[in-house]
Amino acid sequence: MLPIGASTYVITRRGPVTYTNGLPVRTAPTTFSVVASVQPLNGQDLIRAPEGLRRSDARKAYLYITDEVRTVLAAGVEADLMTVDGVVYEIYHIDPHNVFSPLPHQRAYLQAAQGTDGAEVGS
Amino acid sequence: MSYIPTALELAVYQWLEPYITGTLIYENQDAPRPATTFSTLLVIDDARVGRPATQVTDTPDGDDFVGYGSTLRNATVRVTSYGRTAYAVLQGLQEQWSLPDSSYQAGLLGLSIYNITQARRIPQILSQVTEDRWIIELQVYAVREVAAATQALNSIDATVSLTDPS
Numbered sequence: 001m002l003p004i005g006a007s008t009y010v011i012t013r014r015g016p017v018t019y020t021n022g023l024p025v026r027t028a029p030t031t032f033s034v035v036a037s038v039q040p041l042n043g044q045d046l047i048r049a050p051e052g053l054r055r056s057d058a059r060k061a062y063l064y065i066t067d068e069v070r071t072v073l074a075a076g077v078e079a080d081l082m083t084v085d086g087v088v089y090e091i092y093h094i095d096p097h098n099v100f101s102p103l104p105h106q107r108a109y110l111q112a113a114q115g116t117d118g119a120e121v122g123s
Numbered sequence: 124m125s126y127i128p129t130a131l132e133l134a135v136y137q138w139l140e141p142y143i144t145g146t147l148i149y150e151n152q153d154a155p156r157p158a159t160t161f162s163t164l165l166v167i168d169d170a171r172v173g174r175p176a177t178q179v180t181d182t183p184d185g186d187d188f189v190g191y192g193s194t195l196r197n198a199t200v201r202v203t204s205y206g207r208t209a210y211a212v213l214q215g216l217q218e219q220w221s222l223p224d225s226s227y228q229a230g231l232l233g234l235s236i237y238n239i240t241q242a243r244r245i246p247q248i249l250s251q252v253t254e255d256r257w258i259i260e261l262q263v264y265a266v267r268e269v270a271a272a273t274q275a276l277n278s279i280d281a282t283v284s285l286t287d288p289s
Contacts, residue, residue, distance in 0.1 A: 017155050019146055022136050022164075023126060024154035075158035 005037045009061070011069055012081040012088075034069065036061040038084050038110075045109065050092060057112035059089060065096065065104040081113055088113045126152045131265055132166050134232040135200050139164060141228075142219045143202075144212050150203070159206030159254075162213075169198045172264075192269045200261040203245075209257040213242045216259070238262035 011034055015027030038061045041049070045060060061082065063069060071079040071091045079091045089110035098104040126149050128136065140147050146157040150165035175194040204212045219225050220239050229236050240260045246253050 019148050019157050022128070022140075022148045024148075024152060026154070072155070076155050078155050 010083045014078040034067040036063045059110040061108045160208045162204040196265045198263045203258045235264040
């Protein structure tokens with residue numbers, strides 16, 4: 001069963017980063033597609049958003065529990081990026097609903113991704 | 124954008140790296156953190172001491188001079204260590220910095236480490252957990268040399284004007 005209003009989106013998984021002589025060495029990213037229903041954040045979602053991320057462009061996506069998207073979990077790992085209507089978002093939080101839910105799914109919270117120069121990631 | 128360390132940072136990194144347990148990286152990079160325990164280094168100031176020594180040499184073809192400048196620098200290097208063993212990492216550095224071998228290694232890199240501060244604790248909350256962080260600063264003398272090609276005169280045009288004084 002597809003989530004309501006679902007569509008197909010591209011997830012970009014950045015490769016693990018190692019350090020050589022004090023500088024990061026990145027590996028090439030990979031991409032895959034997921035089916036998701038992307039919706040705006042409500043007020044409670046915005047309150048729970050990390051400090052400093054409450055006024056930027058943010059969304060949440062309902063995904064199948066089997067789609068293994070990720071946020072930052074370990075050293076040397078960067079969160080997945082999700083492209084929605086041409087805008088690149090970074091996944092900053094994931095809520096899995098896989099135990100008590102009649103329809104196992106996960107909610108991924110997305111934040112418009114920006115590089116250190118202020119430009120959107122990937123632009 | 125990739126971080127580009129300066130010549131001074133490269134020299135300090137080479138000196139520090141053998142005395143730091145765990146990964147040593149440059150601070151302020153746009154990349155995920157390595158696994159703890161890791162340490163970062165940052166040259167927080169780099170001041171000239173005294174006047175620069177300069178030397179100008181004529182090249183064999185006579186067209187260009189090459190100017191050499193040599194300045195003594197007094198730099199402050201901040202080393203921050205992250206993780207549960209951060210204090211032990213910096214203690215290890217404090218035990219090593221003035222030993223003859225480390226002084227010799229610094230000399231090979233054009234450095235002289237003449238002071239090291241006490242380690243100070245600056246814990247931070249990261250993902251609802253307090254992460255231990257310790258910081259020290261090194262005072263470093265370094266020599267910076269630059270050589271820049273300088274355009275010299277190729278010829279002199281002169282007009283002779285003689286006046287008979289009698």
